[in-house]
Amino acid sequence: MPITDHVGWIAVDWGSSNLRAWAVTAAGRVLAHGGSERGMLSLASSDYETALLEVVGNWLPASRRTPVLVCGMAGARQGWREAAYLPLPARLDDLARGAVCPPVNDARPAVRLLPGLCQSAAGAFDVMRGEETQLAGLVADDRRFSGLVCLPGTHAKWARLEQGAVTRFTTCLTGELYGLLARQSVLKHSIGADDLAAPGDREAFVFAVRDIHANPGRYTARLFGLRASDLLDAGLPAGDARSARLAARLSGLCVGLELAGMGDELADSGPITLVGNAALCTRYALALEALGHESQRLDGDAAVLAGLGLAYQALPAL
């Protein structure tokens, strides 16, 4: 039976560097999924329709218009069409009210771009675009979800949810900082594969988390210390094990600094909900555990799909 006979709507997570899409039945069952590397950074406004149809075109019945719900950077000012940020507090079951329709020539898809969120408090300006839909995935399961949520990544997000609404959030440049240091600084000669595969690597990661959490001001000194350790520390293993150990320490310094900064939020939080890919969530769970915090997890793909589903239900009939 062809997908076109059963598709109810199409879910799309369209980020800076790629797009991922799912064909979903009206009842919420995934029929097919696909993706491409055509993200916002590589697309002009006029390229989006073609890039979308390359991935989802075969799922669209010719006989009717199929809703296509898109979250992420496609809705940025420099994307397909801008879906203006919603201000806080923002109910996560209500993202669809900020959706916009981009220009589309093909008669089959009815495309809606979901908005991001912005926080305009002086001294705490912040924006997110895409992560709000992952957060909405938590609310899809529990409309009154409350708690502290962390979405690790290039720009890690920490969001406080109260009764299904985002009341404040903080973005940390942690992942980008790690990448710059590991690949483009003087440390690049010392930093290797970072998979925390060896028990010694996990210990080094945890040690670095605790060390910098206790004294976050030492961060820039500890960074150079990784280079100096590579030159001088006879206690380090050799070869690939050495560069993996130093990578674990660098990761621990970066994650530990982020957690030090979230201290006030963490202090009176219940278990922290981690949303993202398994490896990164495991790493954050390890760091949080080292500081005495419990965590639970939700897969990032499951979250975004559930969040898009919640928005789909809230859309007015197209």
Added chain:
Amino acid sequence: MPITDHVGWIAVDWGSSNLRAWAVTAAGRVLAHGGSERGMLSLASSDYETALLEVVGNWLPASRRTPVLVCGMAGARQGWREAAYLPLPARLDDLARGAVCPPVNDARPAVRLLPGLCQSAAGAFDVMRGEETQLAGLVADDRRFSGLVCLPGTHAKWARLEQGAVTRFTTCLTGELYGLLARQSVLKHSIGADDLAAPGDREAFVFAVRDIHANPGRYTARLFGLRASDLLDAGLPAGDARSARLAARLSGLCVGLELAGMGDELADSGPITLVGNAALCTRYALALEALGHESQRLDGDAAVLAGLGLAYQALPAL
């Protein structure tokens, strides 16, 4: 009267990216100076003699051997020839004892490469190469110099001197971190000229120093906050003034984090001696003043020349 008639010795500061040289009389008067962009990173071991003679060759009398004293990365393992690090505590009037002679074909120069310093304490591994000679410049004036010295830069150094010896030091990756963030991160779209030219820029710098010093864990969040402010903060000026303001904030965050990490050293320090170029020392003096610390300055070129002079006097007759 030609330089060759009066030159007593030649001073060379040979770093990663350039070399600078001075022709000096036996009595310590500078007759000439020169330099090139041929630093350690662009030279193979066999290139050094030619690169040196391009700059100092015309100063060398044919009739006798002229001492050429070199500090910096030319003495690194990957340089001309390795001058092994001296361990701490290290008397700064005694750097010459670690000098090595590289291979030289020309009969006129008698080249000596000065060593760097290393600190092998577990948890505080550190190295310097070049800065020790600037520190020796302080000791040239006062053999019993004691105090806390800061040499701002790509890899900023903080050294504790006691009675003319280095007893401990810390390297902070501050300058390199700033450069990566300003030029290669998502912030590059927001960061402009960083000269603290406008009063508002200086205020923003000082505010950021105090902010991050009070809560260094907020560093990665404040970094992303610069980007979000650029998107959302109606209080920022427009155009070049806007990107200069955000550059001042970024600089304040980086310097303030470094100062937060040096808290213990700063707590019971007298006036801090800043050694380096005028603009960078002015910036650090401003940050230190904002945190209630006095500082005094020594020009970086004057320091390295005085330090090389001290080592020259300590060399056995060649």
